[in-house]
Ligand SMILES: Nc1ncnc2c1ncn2[C@@H]1O[C@H](COP(=O)(O)OP(=O)(O)O)[C@@H](O)[C@H]1O
């Protein structure tokens with residue numbers, strides 16, 4: 001059987017003594033787009049952050065491309081982790097820099113020391129690779145525009161290009177389209193699905209709307225109060241499942 | 254508004270709307286349980302401020318009558334200053350030369366403190382500091398350089414490198430490192446940490462996260478603060494001249510000591526022009542950057 005690109009087992013995390021993730025197990029394989037669904041506060045972002053290293057799990061195993069993260073530390077851990085790239089709702093590009101420079105920054109883990117100081121020293125080779133990534137997301141014609149001048153949808157596509165330039169095989173996307181208008185959201189979701197299906201990436205995307213998952217994802221994982229309560233193909237996501245998944249939010253509201 | 258004009262459609266619409274919408278019901282306002290405490294607080298604050306001012310008046314021998322009685326002294330001073338001495342060889346040319354020195358002291362004092370201020374700012378900003386110990390130490394260093402006035406640094410450096418502009422430059426570098434480093438650290442702490450986090454997940458080193466994620470976000474603020482400090486430092490270097498650090502400040506001091514008030518006035522006018530030019534120039538650049 002094919003090995004999963006991302007395998008998470010028994011992941012647990014508490015904030016201030018409150019359990020936020022409890023015994024979370026899941027896998028994401030290359031070639032599939034997995035949607036994470038669940039009410040606000042159910043632990044979706046925390047799950048992705050633990051994988052990306054933006055949050056420290058209390059317990060559990062995280063394997064990226066077969067490498068068990070807890071076996072590494074320091075620089076080695078950073079490099080092992082860079083197999084997974086993260087795309088954020090708030091995009092987190094540098095607005096004053098060009099799309100091209102922002103995309104090149106995805107490759108910082110493998111550049112020489114001069115390029116660490118300034119984009120002026122990014123090599124021609126790296127720039128060409130970044131152009132290829134921009135082309136892949138349909139933004140090559142805006143390569144030299146400052147990111148701040150691009151629309152939200154265009155910025156998010158540049159952020160995806162940065163993830164590609166990182167040469168990651170796992171793409172973690174936390175509400176990548178929540179801040180976009182429906183049209184741009186549709187484009188970005190199509191892009192993520194293409195990357196999974198055509199480029200054989202493993203894509204894990206937190207989605208705020210179940211219908212986005214139904215249209216674009218292959219599989220859905222449902223979280224409730226920090227526990228996985230659903231894991232199956234989107235075809236089996238019926239109204240009953242969704243009602244249960246989002247019931248905490250309804251009760252709170 | 255005259256009564257005769259027929260109501261326009263909008264007026265009619267508003268009128269009928271106001272007829273249909275009932276006024277919101279009125280409810281009694283609950284008594285504020287903290288009312289007494291608030292009154293106490295305000296009373297105490299006022300009393301403290303008044304007492305502080307009385308103490309300050311006593312402590313500074315504050316006495317406006319002295320000013321009235323001593324007006325002749327000032328009048329002699331002012332009448333001695335007019336008309337300003339506009340002799341080119343004796344007054345204006347040396348004044349312009351010295352003003353240039355003042356400007357150079359301000360410039361070097363500002364730019365040469367960039368490396369030290371930048372390093373300390375990165376270490377002293379919670380978002381970029383590599384370690385809590387580095388954070389505390391760099392904060393302490395910045396506080397020290399900020400707390401010691403540039404004029405004290407100047408007096409110290411004069412004993413080492415002698416009277417002259419170089420001592421002024423060294424003094425400004427020290428004091429400005431403290432002030433600018435603190436201002437820069439604060440503006441780093443206020444900026445979005447998102448891009449830095451994003452690069453961290455991409456496997457970027459700490460230094461790379463700063464140079465490609467944090468610093469590019471704060472460059473406009475940094476340059477704005479740098480220009481502001483240049484403005485301040487040029488004015489400080491005037492005062493440093495008074496204690497022997499060269500420049501136009503020194504000439505003004507000499508003119509006063511030898512009772513050449515008309516020469517002093519010319520020099521002050523030159524300084525005034527310098528200050529206005531520097532202020533306008535730095536304001537212009539800051540406006541351009543803000544766009
Ligand atoms: N840095 C943090 N400090 C304290 N509590 C946090 C932090 N991040 C998240 N939480 C809490 O953890 C829970 C899960 O948050 P999150 O993973 O962001 O949920 P989701 O993304 O599903 O909306 C929430 O109750 C949230 O308040």
Ligand SMILES: [Mg+2]
Pocket residue numbers: 044045046
């Ligand atoms: Mg979230």
